[in-house]
Amino acid sequence: MKKKIVIVVCLLVLAIPLVIYGGWKVTEWRAMRALGGVSFEVEEYVKNITQQEYDVIVVGGDPEGVAAAVAAAREGAKTLLLEPRDGLGGLMTYGALNFIDYDFDMNDDIANEGVFKEWHELVGGQVVFDIETAKDAFLKLVQDEENIDLSLTTEVLEPIMSEDGTTILGVVAEDENGTHSYYGQRIIDATQHADLAAMANVPYFIGGADIGLENRKMAxxxxxxxxxxxxxxxxxxxxxxxxxxxxxxxxxxxxxxxxxxxxxxxxxxxxxxxxxxxxxxxxxxxxxxxxxxxxxxxxxxxxxxxxxxxxxxxxxxxxxxxxxxxxxxxxxxASYPTELYIRETRHIYAEYQLPIVDVWEQKDHWDSIGFGSYPVDIQATSVHDYGYVLTHPTQYAIPFRSLVPLEIDGLLVASKSSGYSSLAAGSARIIPTGMSTAQAAGVAAALSIREDISFRELAANRPLINELQELLKEQGALLYAYDLDFPYKGKWFYPAIKKLLTYGLVSGGHQNDLHVENTMSELEFVNLLTNGFQRISPQAYENHASGLSDIHLMAQKDKTPLSRNQASRFLLTVFGESREGDAWAKVVDQDLVDEEIVNRLVEEKNLLRSEGYVVVAHILQKIEQLYQ
Structure with a gap:
């Protein structure tokens, strides 16, 4: 027994320099926490709101809201953080989502630093964290900033708008002491579902409505x-x-x-x-x-x-x-969380709607405020499908313009509901990415007040965007210019891939491989056409429903390769034309195939996927012109 005690004491003594050095792994940190050795202290929360006017008001105490409030306060802005729950952390703490999805940058470093990194180190710096410790860590970040007033158990009832309804001036909120009107020079909506933005009449769409899938509900x-x-x-x-x-x-x-x-x-x-x-x-x-x-x-x-x-x-x-x-x-x-992990609801329309093509192309932006790299993870929508990974980028930049909503001034939206296409949001929705963009929102709010410039004006001002980026770096954010290649760059068929990517009609998986050298099957071609019509325009689909139904009956279900002439017959059927005779000559004459394909398919042959993609993309381009 004495030997065991000696061993334990020795281990604890050896642990001391590791703690000082900062080299503990989660298991050791957890052991210290279990022994009462918590690495930070949090004061008891006391609500003490003594004013009604602020520089910046942040609505929502999710991780993004904490990042935005902390960043604004560090730039000298007197900040109010409003949160309806009785603590901070939202999805991570009340939804118990304690397994972190990381972004890694092109250098294999965690791409989201700044406030996220500070919080991450407080909770142990690993992929999982203790939920109660996470709550304390979010509260500590807020309490450490003298410029932040925090009001928990406070429900925002409505925005305060200018007389013409174009600018948000503050919010009406209710807590245990009654209803209050808070005014702010700048407002940040960091709620999961852009609730304040919706109340302020910011335009938005729901689910996959931007690609014709408004009723899409991810699990x-x-x-x-x-x-x-x-x-x-x-x-x-x-x-x-x-x-x-x-x-x-x-x-x-x-x-x-x-x-x-x-x-x-x-x-x-x-x-x-x-x-x-x-x-x-x-x-x-x-x-x-x-x-x-x-x-x-x-x-x-x-x-x-x-x-x-x-x-x-x-x-x-x-x-x-x-x-x-x-x-x-x-x-x-042991318990049940009080909240669900809800992956998708609103997407606000912004000055720049980050498209899925930017993610595929791993694009940098002149107004970059942070990086994403998580796989574009489109989760299942029913028990009959398993979802898919559209692409897994090395890195892409998120522009400041994607936080600036259309039509309403004085407001930024910094959450998974920011200005992303529904497909791009499949990657950008993860919390570390959101904390990076929210930190940028907080800094931008303070900067715009100092420069007496609106968010929309800031979004178009390159010198001030450069200043915003430098301020973010001073706050520890990871930002740098880069140039990366992307799959199929410069290939003759790449414009067709861009078109199909935009509507989520093709997916490259984790390897970003569309298997363009494989033969396309009849059924794949028919499905691409049908889904394309549906996603571009319900009216287009309705007008061609009979022909689309017919080609489904014509298509072989056993992965039969798609020949040039059979593809021609499919197209003629969709557009209500006779498929008798020389079908290829007919589609060429009616401009149902583009010139590049005409030159490449001079003889009857089975189509590669690259060729089939070009044929479908040409048809979808025509449908866009007719119905959009």
């Missing part, structure tokens, strides 16, 4: 929180690949994708995917894996129904894991 997730789980059992399952490929550390495990099929859901409209498992310092775990479908993220009743459905499904998940997954034999539900 939402209720995090699973369990006690009495044996981590060695999880590690064993990963090593034996019982549920497919998986990896693990002392605090995280991910993979297990065969659970897609091994588990049969109890509730209709739910599904278990592969597990992302995060281990807490109390040895409880959180799992991000439960998909819940058909939830409207803007409807409180639908959200509540989704939560209750998720809770019932978790009972089935836990029972399955107890019986089939080593390490879960004694598992019990």
């Amino acid at each position: 939402v997730t209720l995090m699973v929180h369990l006690d009495n789980v044996n981590w060695d059992g999880i590690a064993y399952t990963a090593l034996t690949k019982k549920f497919g490929e998986a990896k693990f550390t002392q605090t995280a495990a991910w993979g297990f994708v065969d659970l897609h099929h091994a588990y049969t859901p109890v509730e209709e409209g739910t599904r278990l995917r592969g597990l992302n498992v995060a281990r807490q310092s109390d040895n409880s775990i959180y799992i991000n894996a439960l998909h819940i479908f058909d939830v409207d993220g803007l409807d409180p009743a639908s959200i509540e129904e989704g939560i209750e459905r998720g809770k019932r499904e978790i009972e089935g998940v836990v029972q399955f894991l107890r019986e089939e997954f080593p390490g879960f034999k004694r598992a019990e539900v």
Whole structure:
């Protein structure tokens, strides 16, 4: 027994220089936390709002709101942060999303530094974090800034607008002491769903409406929180690949994708995917894996129904894991999060709507305020699909213009609802990216006040954008100019790929590979045409529905290669023309194929995907001209 005590003491003594040096890993930091050695202190929160007028008002205490408020305050702006919950961190803390999705830049460094990095180091600097520690860390960042007033449990009721309705001047908010009017020279909406922007009549679209998929509802997730789980059992399952490929550390495990099929859901409209498992310092775990479908993220009743459905499904998940997954034999539900992880709702229209092509092309921007690189992850929308990865960029820049909403002045939107196309948002929606853009919003707010210039004017002022970028660097943000190539750059067929990417009709996966040298099948060609018509214009689809239906009946289902003449017959059918005789000559005469393809397909042959993409893109260009 004495020997054990000596060993423990020696280990603690050896740990001291590691703590001073800052070289602790999560496991050691967690051990210190378990022993009471928390690495920072947070004061007890006391609401003390003594004024009604501020330089900057930030609405929303999610991670993005904290980043925006801290950044504005550090630039000397008197800042008010309003949050309806009783603490900070939003999705990360109340939604329990404690497994971080990272952006890595072209140098394989974490691309989001600045305020995100400060918070990340406070919670241990690893891919998972303790939720209560995260709450404290967000609060510490705010409390450390003398220029921030924080008002929790405060609901924003409506914006205060100028007489002509074009400029937001402040907000009306309600807390336990009543209703208050707060005025700010600049306002930042950092809510998950651009709630304030919507109230201020900023134009926006929902879901995938920009590509004809307004009713698209990506799966939402209720995090699973369990006690009495044996981590060695999880590690064993990963090593034996019982549920497919998986990896693990002392605090995280991910993979297990065969659970897609091994588990049969109890509730209709739910599904278990592969597990992302995060281990807490109390040895409880959180799992991000439960998909819940058909939830409207803007409807409180639908959200509540989704939560209750998720809770019932978790009972089935836990029972399955107890019986089939080593390490879960004694598992019990520890708690339920109070919020869902809602991936997509509003997208505001901005001065620059970041397109998916910019992500594919890994484009830099003159007004870059941060980098993204996360895969464009379009999550499943029903139990009948599994979603897809459209592309996995090395790095792309997010422009300041994407935070400046159309029509309404005095406001920036800094969250996953910023000015991104719905496809680009599949990458840009992750929290570290949001914290980088929100930090830029905070700095921009202070800068615009100092220069007495509107956000819209700032977005067009290159010298001041340069100053904004320098201020961000001084605050620790990672920013630099770069130039990267991208897949199929300069290829004769690349313009067609751009067209198809814009509507999400092709996907390159994690390897950015469209397999352009493979033969296109009849069914693939028909699906591209049909989906293209639907996404460009409902009217176009309706007008050609009969022909599109006919070509689906004509197409072979067994991956039959698409020949030049069969592609011609498909096109003639879609446009209501006779397909008898020389179909190729007819489509050439009617300009249903472009000149490049005419020159390349001089003889009957099977089409490569590159060639099929060009044929489809030419037709979609015509449909755009006719119906948009």
